Amino acid sequence: MNILAIETSCDETGIALVGATGGIRAPRFSITTNLVSSQIPIHRPFGGVVPNLAKREHLKNLPLLWRRIVTQNPDSKGKKISDPETAFMKKIDLIAVTVGPGLEPALWTGIEFAKKLAADYRKPLIGANHLEGHIYSFLLPPSTRGSAGRTTGPKIIFPAVALIVSGGHTVLLNMRSFSAWRRLGETRDDAAGEAFDKVARLLDLPYPGGPEIEKLAHSGNAAAIPFPRPMLREKNYDFSFSGLKTAVLYHLRNSPPATERDKADVAASFEQATVDVLVAKTLRAAETHGAASVILCGGVAANHHLRKDLARGAKRQGLSFLAPRTAYNFDNAAMIGAAGYLAYLRKKKYRLAADGTLEI
Ligand code: KG4
Ligand code: ZN
Numbered sequence: 001m002n003i004l005a006i007e008t009s010c011d012e013t014g015i016a017l018v019g020a021t022g023g024i025r026a027p028r029f030s031i032t033t034n035l036v037s038s039q040i041p042i043h044r045p046f047g048g049v050v051p052n053l054a055k056r057e058h059l060k061n062l063p064l065l066w067r068r069i070v071t072q073n074p075d076s077k078g079k080k081i082s083d084p085e086t087a088f089m090k091k092i093d094l095i096a097v098t099v100g101p102g103l104e105p106a107l108w109t110g111i112e113f114a115k116k117l118a119a120d121y122r123k124p125l126i127g128a129n130h131l132e133g134h135i136y137s138f139l140l141p142p143s144t145r146g147s148a149g150r151t152t153g154p155k156i157i158f159p160a161v162a163l164i165v166s167g168g169h170t171v172l173l174n175m176r177s178f179s180a181w182r183r184l185g186e187t188r189d190d191a192a193g194e195a196f197d198k199v200a201r202l203l204d205l206p207y208p209g210g211p212e213i214e215k216l217a218h219s220g221n222a223a224a225i226p227f228p229r230p231m232l233r234e235k236n237y238d239f240s241f242s243g244l245k246t247a248v249l250y251h252l253r254n255s256p257p258a259t260e261r262d263k264a265d266v267a268a269s270f271e272q273a274t275v276d277v278l279v280a281k282t283l284r285a286a287e288t289h290g291a292a293s294v295i296l297c298g299g300v301a302a303n304h305h306l307r308k309d310l311a312r313g314a315k316r317q318g319l320s321f322l323a324p325r326t327a328y329n330f331d332n333a334a335m336i337g338a339a340g341y342l343a344y345l346r347k348k349k350y351r352l353a354a355d356g357t358l359e360i
Contacts, residue, residue, distance in 0.1 A: 001093045001344075004069075004117070005337035006062075008110030009102025009130045010167070011039040011049045012330065013061035015069050018337025024179055024345045027136075027338070031143040033069050034327070034334040037061045044207050048197065051103040058109035066113075089121040096340020099127035099350045100358030101168065107354035115352065126340045127350030131171065131360040133335035134164050134297040136178070136342060137324035140334050157292035157320060163282045164360070165306075166298030167193035167208070171360060172237045172282060174289050179346045183360070184285050185237025192274060193300045195241035199248050199270050203263055213267045214303055220261070220268030225251060227273040229280075237285050244273055275306045283313045293320035302329040 001021070007014035014037075019030035039057045043049045070076055075091065076084035097114035100107060111127075118125035162173040162181070170187035190198065193210055200209020205216065227247050230240045248270050257263040286294050294314045300306065301323055314321040328335055343350065350358070 001341065002091050003094045003096055003337040003340055004089075004092045004123075005128070005333040005340055006095070006097045006110045006114050007130070007133070007331060007333040007336045008058040008062070008106050008113075009098045009100070010106060010331055011043055011054050011057075012332065013037040013039070013058050013065060014331065014333030014336070015062070015065040016333035016337050017069060017073070018334055018341070020337065020341040024342070025177070027139065027178065027342060027345070029140055029334075029338055029341070031140055031334050031337075033072060034143045034332055035065045035069055036330075036332050037065055040208065047201055047207050049103065051105050054103055055105040055109055058106055062109060062113045086121075089117070089123065092121070092123055094340060094344060095123050095125045096128045096336050096343075097125065097352075098130045098133070098336050099352060100130065100355035102130055102354075102356060104354040104356045107356070111352060111354060125352065126344055127352050128336045128339040128343055129350060129358055129360060130331075130336070130339075131164055131169060131358075132342065133339040134166065135162055135173075135175075135295060135360075136338040137297050137328040137332075137335040138295060138322045139338060140324060140328050142325060143327075143334070159289060159291050160293040160295050160322075161282060161286040161289060161291040162295035162297065163278065163310075164298045165192040165278065165296070165300035167191060167197065169298065170239050170241070170278075172285055173360065174285065174291070175295070178342055181360075184289075185239065185281070187239040187241060189240050189242040190245065192239070192241060192278060193298070195245050195274060196300065198245050199267075202245075202249055202252055203267060208299075210300060210303065213271055214305065216264050217268035217271045217305070218264075220264030220266070222268040222272035224265035225269035227251070227269050229273055229277050232277050232280055237281055239277060239281065241274065244270070271303070271305055275303070275309050278306060279309045279313055282310060283317060286314070286319055287317060291319060293322055296321070296323040297329070299330050302326065
């Protein structure tokens with residue numbers, strides 16, 4: 001099945017061409033094209049994503065990416081086709097679009113764009129859950145840039161515990177299969193990525209803060225400041241990061257960093273506290289629920305410290321560690337192609353309307 005996937009839930013505009021085969025137990029994917037247009041420079045001066053600016057940018061970027069994906073396709077090259085769009089769409093079996101969660105004005109731009117394509121070319125259209133996209137992103141192979149796609153098979157052994165850590169979410173799931181899961185816990189206030197972004201702002205680092213904190217933390221001492229590990233010892237799988245952010249704020253007020261090294265110590269100590277809580281609770285959930293593997297995904301999964309500690313802990317407990325390739329940690333349409341395919345196999349029909357708080 002060839003899937004055209006569209007993602008506009010936040011500040012990345014994404015369009016991808018995804019090949020999908022296999023059943024619900026062993027779905028396989030190939031990525032012919034995965035185009036992402038980032039709006040980071042647009043939102044940076046505001047220190048975060050501005051929903052209406054995001055909408056405006058998606059409206060501008062969608063037709064540009066659409067033109068690019070059509071013209072880059074081998075079917076459009078060297079052939080005398082009067083209408084490359086039609087030739088491109090001929091091969092598409094399904095259109096998948098993110099319906100939530102995310103910023104509703106942003107989501108609507110993708111949904112309307114997808115609806116129009118589906119109507120113009122009479123293609124089936126399916127709604128995809130952005131968080132499911134993050135979960136399935138570890139299944140995605142590298143992009144093949146137009147040649148026949150290499151597929152990848154899942155190594156996962158269920159049950160699995162999955163940690164989604166992004167700018168908007170921190171959720172821990174117990175998965176029995178690709179289609180059955182239960183939420184074990186989530187954040188009670190800020191998402192992990194949000195905490196990185198807010199602490200970065202306190203340290204005068206640009207948005208998005210996660211990569212900036214990580215970079216700065218390299219030259220710092222992670223044991224320099226004993227920041228709290230919120231909810232670490234509580235017998236549940238919920239998280240809370242706003243208190244940790246406040247602890248950083250008070251520390252900066254009481255002992256303002258005098259040197260770049262002091263700042264790096266704050267970044268490293270904050271990163272360590274966050275990673276400690278995420279890793280400990282995920283591994284405890286895996287042990288309690290007899291998991292065979294641990295899945296890590298979402299933008300914060302790009303953090304090398306988190307990846308390394310969770311991978312090491314999983315290995316110690318005899319579990320497989322599954323995380324997406326670097327490019328698929330962040331919002332992209334390829335993962336929406338995967339989520340659309342799985343929703344299609346599961347016969348899950350999300351309403352084709354923006355749902356900012358859609359749950360997983
Ligand atoms: O999944 P994502 O691209 O978008 C959402 O769905 O939210 O995640 C973005 C979040 C941002 O908060 C960003 O600061 C964080 O992921 N992030 C990181 C790193 N790279 C991105 N956090 C920690 N370390 C990183 N290296
Ligand atoms: Zn995301």
